[in-house]
Amino acid sequence: AQSVAQPEDQVNVAEGNPLTVKCTYSVSGNPYLFWYVQYPNRGLQFLLKYITGDNLVKGSYGFEAEFNKSQTSFHLKKPSALVSDSALYFCAVSEQTGANNLFFGTGTRLTVIP
Amino acid sequence: SQTIHQWPATLVQPVGSPLSLECTVEGTSNPNLYWYRQAAGRGLQLLFYSVGIGQISSEVPQNLSASRPQDRQFILSSKKLLLSDSGFYLCAWSQSLTSGGYNEQFFGPGTRLTVL
Numbered sequence: 269a270q271s272v273a274q275p276e277d278q279v280n281v282a283e284g285n286p287l288t289v290k291c292t293y294s295v296s297g298n299p300y301l302f303w304y305v306q307y308p309n310r311g312l313q314f315l316l317k318y319i320t321g322d323n324l325v326k327g328s329y330g331f332e333a334e335f336n337k338s339q340t341s342f343h344l345k346k347p348s349a350l351v352s353d354s355a356l357y358f359c360a361v362s363e364q365t366g367a368n369n370l371f372f373g374t375g376t377r378l379t380v381i382p
Numbered sequence: 383s384q385t386i387h388q389w390p391a392t393l394v395q396p397v398g399s400p401l402s403l404e405c406t407v408e409g410t411s412n413p414n415l416y417w418y419r420q421a422a423g424r425g426l427q428l429l430f431y432s433v434g435i436g437q438i439s440s441e442v443p444q445n446l447s448a449s450r451p452q453d454r455q456f457i458l459s460s461k462k463l464l465l466s467d468s469g470f471y472l473c474a475w476s477q478s479l480t481s482g483g484y485n486e487q488f489f490g491p492g493t494r495l496t497v498l
Contacts, residue, residue, distance in 0.1 A: 302486055311388075311472055311489035312426075358426070369416075370487055374425040 270295045272361050274373035281349045282381050289344040289376045291359030301342040302360040302370065303333055312358060318342060329353070349380045384409035388473050388490035395497055401446075401460040403493050405473030408454065413475040415456040416487060417448055420470040432456060433478065468497045 271294045281287045293299055300319055304312040316327025323335045333344045342359060356377050360370040385408045395401060407413050417429040428441045430448035438448050445464060449457045456473060471494075474487040 300486075304489075309470075309492070309494065311491045312474075312487075314486055314488060317486050356424075369428065369431060372426045 270361050270371040272359050272373040274376045276376050278377050280379045284348050287346050287349040289357050291342045292340050293361040295363050297363045300362045303344050304358045306356040351380045354380045386490040392494045395463050398462045403458040405456040407475045416474040417458050418472040463497045465497050
């Protein structure tokens with residue numbers, strides 16, 4: 269069975285500093301991995317995905333994520349945080365075969381402090 | 383380009399009243415469709431998904447139901463709402479795997495339901 273863990277409920281970072289939002293996953297086969305962002309009272313917005321190939325994936329708004337198969341991780345990163353990055357971030361996983369449902373983590377609230 | 387619509391945006395309903403939330407997708411055909419509930423602004427709970435007209439899979443037994451009367455229309459319903467049905471309801475679509483999709487889902491703006 270697939271599962272996703274986001275070990276931090278809350279991450280605080282100063283504006284201009286690098287940020288990392290952690291995600292680990294568990295699947296029986298090869299994973300598809302995704303990051304989404306949610307602003308207050310809005311739907312989720314797709315940020316980036318890992319399907320295959322280069323382990324470093326670049327996405328929207330300057331975010332990137334690194335797929336690490338040995339550590340089963342897919343951490344979200346940004347070199348320099350903006351106050352406008354403050355939001356709720358979700359990691360999700362699905363298997364490359366079978367039903368194409370996504371399994372979401374519980375979310376990490378990122379606060380960028382001016 | 384594809385767009386997804388949900389309505390209403392907000393809804394306040396008394397306990398025991400019926401519910402109908404609607405979701406429509408434009409700009410694609412034969413999408414997979416999903417209903418999620420998000421409680422307390424955190425985790426997403428998958429309620430239903432559909433891979434085609436009239437095909438509904440339920441993930442969580444409850445007093446809600448879903449229907450897909452048309453290819454790009456997905457409806458969430460209840461005959462009698464409970465207090466515990468309050469939450470933020472999100473509809474999403476994805477391209478089917480047979481159409482070359484990779485499972486990323488695209489979400490609507492959501493409906494905030496308050497049951498009093």
